[in-house]
Amino acid sequence: MDLKEMLSVAKKKADSKYEECPECEEIAKDLMRRFPNLLEHAKEANIRYLKKWSEKSRYLGKCSRATGKWAYLTGYDYVIEVWADWWAGAELQEKEALLLHELRHIVKSITSQGKVKWGLRQHDVEEFFDVVRIYGAWDNSLMKLKKVLEESENESCAREEHTD
Numbered sequence: 001m002d003l004k005e006m007l008s009v010a011k012k013k014a015d016s017k018y019e020e021c022p023e024c025e026e027i028a029k030d031l032m033r034r035f036p037n038l039l040e041h042a043k044e045a046n047i048r049y050l051k052k053w054s055e056k057s058r059y060l061g062k063c064s065r066a067t068g069k070w071a072y073l074t075g076y077d078y079v080i081e082v083w084a085d086w087w088a089g090a091e092l093q094e095k096e097a098l099l100l101h102e103l104r105h106i107v108k109s110i111t112s113q114g115k116v117k118w119g120l121r122q123h124d125v126e127e128f129f130d131v132v133r134i135y136g137a138w139d140n141s142l143m144k145l146k147k148v149l150e151e152s153e154n155e156s157c158a159r160e161e162h163t164d
């Protein structure tokens, strides 16, 4: 590579909002080992991990499916990107929770012709705070969330008592 090429590569790097995230991949692989049942589809997918630098972001992380020609050209099934500015200050527990969330979006199905089809699993709960404020846990998904939160609170109390 001559100097001119080197400069152009360096400039491209400086201009790009995206960067590889080997730490994301390491944490994701650890999660797949610890939660094999939750991540049985994710374990089989080809995933590329990126950090995205931007002052503001509407999301902490995002899982996108590589479709059609992009899957063909890159060999990847999904891209998981994390908001680099948040990532830089996050605790390991928070990073794990974010990646577990993104990896749970990965879902595999088999078509009638026996082909693998990758999709995006929807969230278990979709709701507005204001509706919950007025009507509480009014449907099954919210009641389930309430139960899970109560259980996890009890568990963390038990953990605290245990360590005291």
Ligand SMILES: [Zn+2]
Pocket: 101, 102, 105, 123
């Ligand atoms: Zn999500």
